[in-house]
């Protein structure tokens with residue numbers, strides 16, 4: 001049993017274990033508190049593993065190639081961030097590093113750390129603080145915005161040299177969707193229920 005506050009009117013409810021696909025509504029204003037998700041564990045794990053594969057492709061393959069006559073220059077995401085640091089553009093470099101590299105990785109590792117033990121029905125240390133942290137960094141994943149920024153600069157650079165987007169651009173583009181599917185498959189209520197079972 002845990003408590004949840006209504007998003008609309010802030011009334012606190014005690015939530016009993018929910019049937020699959022059941023929805024809980026506020027007793028005062030009737031708004032939906034949350035919906036229990038079907039196969040949440042399997043779907044979260046599947047999307048997260050797919051996301052990790054895309055992530056590895058995204059950081060290890062070239063992000064873009066710049067062709068200026070006979071000269072061709074390939075840049076990976078990490079090299080690009082390194083270049084930003086070298087040029088002293090520290091705030092942008094830090095933001096890209098956080099939003100495109102560190103936060104998605106932390107989110108996916110956090111999901112695996114919580115959901116693999118849930119799937120196997122085993123207990124791991126620090127699952128509760130890890131899930132709290134995971135919920136905390138959720139709003140800070142702004143990959144989409146920075147990917148958009150990168151695409152805009154690719155278009156701008158395209159006027160100076162021929163820009164060929166690399167495999168990493170496709171991988172990161174897909175990762176944005178896959179990660180959001182993974183996050184939406186997380187059934188928070190079910191996780192708290194399971195984590196709290198024998199704590």
Ligand SMILES: [Zn+2]
Pocket residue numbers: 006007008009010011026027028029030031
């Ligand atoms: Zn309400």
